Amino acid sequence: DQQVKQNSPSLSVQEGRISILNCDYTNSMFDYFLWYKKYPAEGPTFLISISSIKDKNEDGRFTVFLNKSAKHLSLHIVPSQPGDSAVYFCAASAGGNKLVFGAGTILRVKS
């Protein structure tokens, strides 16, 4: 039962352009959402999060948008840089319980 889905296995973007990574969820009890970035041979590192009481959170080049009615969130990276090339995981939790992760999207930023 995949409660968090990242339907795009990979995404390729030109340097300087916008990267948009998408995530859908099925559990309406999820109230906290996070994005993690993972480089090869390293553990995931926290990138940005959003609470269900908000619909947008911004941190520098990274913005996360939450659409609760559609059970959809997205991560925007503007402008994209080659160092952003990594696997991006969407994760969600309900009431402070365990994080549930999506399968990840491989982002490749071409210079």
Place this chain on the structure above:
Amino acid sequence: EAGVAQSPRYKIIEKRQSVAFWCNPISGHATLYWYQQILGQGPKLLIQFQNNGVVDDSQLPKDRFSAERLKGVDSTLKIQPAKLEDSAVYLCASSFGPGGEKLFFGSGTQLSVL
């Protein structure tokens, strides 16, 4: 600040052998997690400790997997006997609070079962 430490980085064993992984969380973090990440999938929680008590082990295959966190600090995860499908990266993570929040991950142990 030191991060989450894990060892070994890589391990290759044959099926039916046993293996153990070690994790040292960030100092002061009360909650420790073990995740299993199979290639092409997201991390899946195996077990969560709050101090030295188990909070969630609902997805831990208890017939072959065991974990302990003595004294509420370091933790070990053991697999005995290993199966081919246990090939994965085993990630340890810790958090200051009780869970469902920002986790800090170690680099993981890449396990190959032949």
